Every structure is written in structure tokens, then in C-alpha cells.
Amino acid sequence: MENDPENFDELHKLLKLKNYEEPPPRFFNELPGKVMSQIVAEEEQRSQSWWSQLVDYFQLKPAMGTTYAAALGAIIVLAVVALKPGPNGGPSIANTGAGFNPLAPSTNLNATSSAPAGIFGPQSGTVQVGFETNRTK
Amino acid sequence: MAKDTGTSQEHDSTEEPKFNDRELVDRAREGDESAYAELVSHYQRRVYATVYNMTSNHEDAADLTQEAFVKAWQALKKFKGDSSFFTWIYRIAVNRTLNFLKSRKNKKHMSLNDLDSGAERNPDLVSLISHKTPRRDINLSELQKKLNESLQRLSEAHRTVVVLHDIQGMPHDEIAVILKCNTGTVRTRLFYARQQLQGMLNDYLK
Numbered sequence: 001m002e003n004d005p006e007n008f009d010e011l012h013k014l015l016k017l018k019n020y021e022e023p024p025p026r027f028f029n030e031l032p033g034k035v036m037s038q039i040v041a042e043e044e045q046r047s048q049s050w051w052s053q054l055v056d057y058f059q060l061k062p063a064m065g066t067t068y069a070a071a072l073g074a075i076i077v078l079a080v081v082a083l084k085p086g087p088n089g090g091p092s093i094a095n096t097g098a099g100f101n102p103l104a105p106s107t108n109l110n111a112t113s114s115a116p117a118g119i120f121g122p123q124s125g126t127v128q129v130g131f132e133t134n135r136t137k
Numbered sequence: 138m139a140k141d142t143g144t145s146q147e148h149d150s151t152e153e154p155k156f157n158d159r160e161l162v163d164r165a166r167e168g169d170e171s172a173y174a175e176l177v178s179h180y181q182r183r184v185y186a187t188v189y190n191m192t193s194n195h196e197d198a199a200d201l202t203q204e205a206f207v208k209a210w211q212a213l214k215k216f217k218g219d220s221s222f223f224t225w226i227y228r229i230a231v232n233r234t235l236n237f238l239k240s241r242k243n244k245k246h247m248s249l250n251d252l253d254s255g256a257e258r259n260p261d262l263v264s265l266i267s268h269k270t271p272r273r274d275i276n277l278s279e280l281q282k283k284l285n286e287s288l289q290r291l292s293e294a295h296r297t298v299v300v301l302h303d304i305q306g307m308p309h310d311e312i313a314v315i316l317k318c319n320t321g322t323v324r325t326r327l328f329y330a331r332q333q334l335q336g337m338l339n340d341y342l343k
Contacts, residue, residue, distance in 0.1 A: 010342040011303075011335050013261035017281055018190055018304045020256035021249065027199070031185070032177040035206040036170055042207065 158222045166213050173213075177206050180223060183305065184230045190300040191234050191293075193285040194248040201237060205230035220314060228315045231297060238293050245289055252277055265341065280341060287337040295330035298323055303331070 058065035158179070164172035184205060189198035209216075209226050216225055256262055256277055266276045288296055297316065301307045302323070309320045309327075316323070335342065 008331050008335070010265070011331060011338065013265055014280065014284060014338060014341060015299075015303050016259060016261055017252070017256060017277070017284060019186075020253040020259070020262075021189070021251070021281070022253045023185065023189070023195055023199070023250050028178075028181055028185075031181050031199075031203065032174045035177050035203055035210075036174050038203060038207050039170070039173075039210050042211075 159218075162213075162216070162218070162222050165210070166216070173210055176222065176226075180226055181206070183223075184226060187227065187300060187305055188230055188234050189250065190288070190304050191231075191238065191296060193289055194246060195250050196248055197237065197241075201234050202230065205233050208233065224311060224314055228317075231301075231315055235293055235297065247282075247285055247289070249281060249285055252281060283338065283341060287334055290337060291330055291333060295326055295333065298326045299330045299334065302327055 058068075158176060161172045161176050165176060181202065185198055185202045188201045188205070189195060192198050192201070205226065209229050212229070216222070220228075262277070262280075266280065288299065291299065298312060301312045301315070302309065307315075309323045312323045313320045
């Protein structure tokens with residue numbers, strides 16, 4: 001008898017009662033506002049907690065804070081010096097290329113070279129340079 | 138297997154296409170709070186009703202519904218649109234409620250909402266109570282209490298499918314998506330849940 005669909009029909013009739021249960025008046029008018037307030041509050045709390053965690057960390061370890069501050073200061077000074085405009089208008093870091101990459105050929109070498117004519121000329125080659133070197137010995 | 142009755146299709150997605158939530162979801166994903174507030178307004182009744190019917194407690198249902206919508210906002214960037222927003226928010230709400238029910242295992246406290254006056258005019262309910270006694274009001278409240286007690290005696294898995302299908306009117310395949318199981322499981326759970334409910338409420342179903 002329990003499998004009789006008619007019995008389930010009676011059960012469904014009774015279950016309809018659940019659809020008449022209503023929350024207190026104005027509940028659905030207020031819920032969206034509460035949801036949005038909680039969203040804003042949690043986002044504020046999250047950003048505050050990030051900052052307060054950082055502050056707390058450095059308050060607990062002042063030596064670490066000083067070290068980080070010094071390192072940050074050094075990085076800023078280096079960055080300012082490196083990016084300071086050079087005589088050609090570009091960052092000064094471009095004119096000190098030799099200091100950063102000693103293996104690369106220096107642009108200054110070609111510009112101010114006082115080597116005898118011919119050494120860097122089209123006819124010159126490694127043989128000629130080697131000859132000069134040998135002669136000085 | 139039990140046949141599906143008319144109650145199951147009452148709230149089906151017939152009204153879904155009229156409300157185009159795609160644009161609102163896109164705007165909300167970009168941080169538009171007013172768009173999200175509109176989505177909350179649209180879906181709050183069904184989400185609340187589901188949670189309430191699973192807990193039989195208004196205060197818990199109010200908190201869980203609010204939490205579900207807040208959680209959904211925070212996870213909105215992860216929403217790929219594979220399912221509808223409606224299914225997605227339902228899944229969040231149902232999962233949070235199931236976790237809550239597991240945590241409150243030993244302290245089941247009902248806090249029932251009042252019955253709308255329309256219940257007294259529903260012919261199905263009238264026929265049920267008129268067979269028992271002419272004292273209609275008392276018996277509607279009594280029926281409500283008995284029905285909620287019986288629902289709370291079901292396992293969470295069984296109660297969830299009864300709430301989603303027989304009370305909320307969701308189709309089997311949508312419930313399967315929400316619960317991440319197959320429709321066969323949904324049908325089986327539904328059948329056993331109805332059998333148990335029928336046994337518990339036998340005195341009120343004659």
C-alpha cells in the first residue's frame with residue numbers, strides 16, 4: 001500500500017503546507033541590504049587586516065623593520081641614481097654600460113679611441129694587432 | 138517508483154527566461170554592487186525557502202541565506218557560467234546548509250514561521266484537515282509542527298531531495314547538478330524519503 005501513488009499524492013498535499021510558511025514581514029525587504037552591508041564590511045575588514053598584520057609584524061620585530069626600511073631606501077636611492085637623465089637625455093645607466101657588462105664592447109672606446117689609424121680600420125685585422133703587441137715586448 | 142505529482146513543477150524555470158541574469162552577473166563580476174543587489178532580490182525567496190525547509194528554523198535560515206549570498210559574491214570571479222547563476226547560488230546555499238546541519242547534529246531546535254492565511258483556503262489542505270476535525274486553525278498549526286518534525290527526522294540527504302523536489306518544485310536533473318550526483322540517485326533518495334515521511338505522517342494522510 002505504501003507504494004501506491006495515491007498515498008504519495010496525499011503526502012504531496014500535506015507538503016504544500018510548507019509553501020505557506022512565511023518569514024516575518026519586511027524580511028525580504030531588508031535581506032538584500034544586509035547582504036550588501038556584510039559584503040562591504042568584510043571587504044573593509046580584509047583590507048584592514050592585511051595592513052594591521054603588516055604593522056603588527058614590524059612592531060613585534062623592530063630590527064627586521066629597520067632592515068627592511070634600510071634595504072628599501074637603498075633600492076630607491078640606486079633606482080634614482082640609475083634612472084637619472086644622462087648627458088644624452090637617456091637614463092644615466094645607459095652611459096655606464098661598461099660597468100654593468102664588462103664583456104660587452106664599450107661604446108666609449110670607439111668614440112674616444114686614440115689608437116693609431118688603421119688598427120680599427122677596414123684593412124686592419126687581428127694579425128696586425130698581434131704584430132703591434134709583439135713589437136712592444 | 139513514485140510518480141511525480143503536480144507540486145514538483147510549480148516553480149520550474151518557466152519564469153527564468155524572463156529574468157535575464159546574465160547581464161547582471163557580468164556587471165556584478167566587475168564589482169557592480171547594485172547589480173548584485175538585484176540578483177539577491179530576485180533569488181532570495183527561493184534560496185531562503187530551501188534553507189528554511191532544510192533547517193525548520195527561521196533564524197538559522199536567515200543567517201545561512203545571507204552567508205550564501207556573501208560567499209557567492211566573494212566567489213563570483215570563479216563563476217564560469219557553465220550552469221545558471223540560479224543553480225550555482227543554490228549549490229552554495231545547499232552545501233553551506235548541509236555543513237551547518239552536520240555541525241548542529243545534537244541540537245535540533247525548530248523555529249517555525251507563521252502560516253500565511255492562504256493555507257486555510259487551499260482546497261488540498263482543507264480536504265486533509267476537514268476529514269480530521271472542523272477545528273481548522275489548530276490543526277493547521279498541528280500539521281505544520283508534525284510535518285516539520287518529520288522532515289527533521291529524515292537524514293540530510295533524504296530531506297534535501299524532498300525539499301528541492303516536492304516543496305521547491307525543482308526537476309530531478311537540476312537537483313542532480315546541485316548535489317553533484319546522478320538523477321537515479323535523486324529518484325532513489327526521493328522514493329525512500331517519501332516512504333519514510335508517509336510512515337511518520339500516516340495519521341494525517343488518511
